[in-house]
Amino acid sequence: MLSTNRIKQSFGRYRLFAGWLMGALLTLTILPGAATAETLILGQVSDRPKKDFKQLLPMARFMADRLQQYGFDNARVQLYDSADALIKAVKQGEVHWISETPYTSARLLQETGSRPLVKKWKNGQRQYQTLIFTLKQRDIRSLQELVGQRIAFEHPDSFSSYLLPRRILENNGLSLVELERPEDPVPEGKVGYLFSRNEKNNALWVDKQIVAAGALNNGDWQDPSRVTPGMQEHFRVIHRSDFYPRAFELATPALAADAAEALQQELLALDQDKYAGLLARYENSKGFSPVDEQDLSFLKALIERGTQAQ
Numbered sequence: 414m415l416s417t418n419r420i421k422q423s424f425g426r427y428r429l430f431a432g433w434l435m436g437a438l439l440t441l442t443i444l445p446g447a448a449t450a451e452t453l454i455l456g457q458v459s460d461r462p463k464k465d466f467k468q469l470l471p472m473a474r475f476m477a478d479r480l481q482q483y484g485f486d487n488a489r490v491q492l493y494d495s496a497d498a499l500i501k502a503v504k505q506g507e508v509h510w511i512s513e514t515p516y517t518s519a520r521l522l523q524e525t526g527s528r529p530l531v532k533k534w535k536n537g538q539r540q541y542q543t544l545i546f547t548l549k550q551r552d553i554r555s556l557q558e559l560v561g562q563r564i565a566f567e568h569p570d571s572f573s574s575y576l577l578p579r580r581i582l583e584n585n586g587l588s589l590v591e592l593e594r595p596e597d598p599v600p601e602g603k604v605g606y607l608f609s610r611n612e613k614n615n616a617l618w619v620d621k622q623i624v625a626a627g628a629l630n631n632g633d634w635q636d637p638s639r640v641t642p643g644m645q646e647h648f649r650v651i652h653r654s655d656f657y658p659r660a661f662e663l664a665t666p667a668l669a670a671d672a673a674e675a676l677q678q679e680l681l682a683l684d685q686d687k688y689a690g691l692l693a694r695y696e697n698s699k700g701f702s703p704v705d706e707q708d709l710s711f712l713k714a715l716i717e718r719g720t721q722a723q
Contacts, residue, residue, distance in 0.1 A: 456508035483672035519715035531701040562625035573630035
């Protein structure tokens with residue numbers, strides 16, 4: 414028979430081994446890769462969620478794969494119906510990365526502390542401008558002649574087809590008022606505006622004389638699926654704005670600084686020849702370029718001195 418002391422010694426060794434084994438198991442469950450693995454969230458404002466989701470997801474998945482060492486093992490696209498909704502989500506830490514046009518990017522910079530990483534050549538454009546146009550038969554040749562008339566903008570979060578042209582009109586001494594319906598009367602001395610909801614409608618409303626003028630960026634103007642050659646023959650451009658960066662990619666505070674730096678470098682490294690297919694699916698992009706001090710000043714000025722837009 415075993416002595417009492419030997420039984421105690423054996424039991425003690427068992428307790429030590431059991432304690433070591435439990436500690437090892439706990440260590441395995443909290444390995445950094447397992448604990449920090451998360452989904453990379455790419456966000457954007459969209460009024461065409463089905464189309465935009467398909468365009469954004471391949472790039473989101475590609476970058477999640479490239480950022481595995483920073484804890485990402487998957488990707489998801491999150492779309493919002495307004496800039497306010499996107500900004501709220503960013504403040505709540507629900508988005509890591511954003512692809513947006515200038516004004517929404519400026520708001521994200523100011524209101525959430527998000528950081529522009531690169532400029533995006535969206536739809537093949539490094540920069541773009543706004544065109545304000547009318548029907549030739551109306552014989553409107555200047556912005557001042559829009560007083561008492563109606564103009565179509567795209568939607569409230571559009572930089573090139575609402576925020577910029579509105580500021581241009583206001584800079585030229587015009588006072589604007591929103592109308593609920595095209596048949597609503599325009600108050601005396603005002604320019605009435607309505608939202609057409611998309612680029613194609615904007616041109617169509619001018620062509621059908623629902624409104625006297627419209628505002629589109631030059632990329633949409635040159636797209637025959639939005640402005641047909643027949644329409645262009647009937648239109649007159651009465652104002653062209655300055656050129657502005659087409660779009661920005663931003664990192665939110667939810668994305669760690671080292672991961673944001675890696676994302677920036679990965680975007681800049683996407684060669685047009687090698688990754689042409691991936692870039693084309695990503696809103697027909699032609700590539701990315703660095704953000705410089707002039708770009709940062711431009712974004713800050715959109716909020717602080719927006720009335721200077723031309």
